[in-house]
Amino acid sequence: MTAVNTLIDERALSKLRWRCRRGLLENDLFIERFFARYDRSLTEHQAEGLRVLMDLSDNDLLDLFLCRKEPEGELDRADVQEVLAMLRTAP
Numbered sequence: 001m002t003a004v005n006t007l008i009d010e011r012a013l014s015k016l017r018w019r020c021r022r023g024l025l026e027n028d029l030f031i032e033r034f035f036a037r038y039d040r041s042l043t044e045h046q047a048e049g050l051r052v053l054m055d056l057s058d059n060d061l062l063d064l065f066l067c068r069k070e071p072e073g074e075l076d077r078a079d080v081q082e083v084l085a086m087l088r089t090a091p
Contacts, residue, residue: 006047013039016047024058030065033090046086049079053087 008016017039020031038046052075053061063069064084071080 005044008044008047013042016042016050018049019051019054022058022061022065024062027058027065027080029062030087030090034087034089041045045079046083049077049081049083050079052080053083 004042017035020035022028022031031077042050053064056064056075060069064071067088071084
């Protein structure tokens, strides 16, 4: 299994969940649905994309979640695009 497909372990998942806590309720709702659907299948590659997204301000993150903006510049990378698609489609 390549690093891209390696699942993250429980400790890494717990740390990632903590890192994803946001100040804006709308963002928290997207993130909670994401973890409810994908927490057992999250790969290192996807976790890195999520970490990059969590460096954004709450308003910029919400704009991405709601498709008001698309990733550009340093954000326009495969892991971010993949996780953003997952976040946008999580029920």
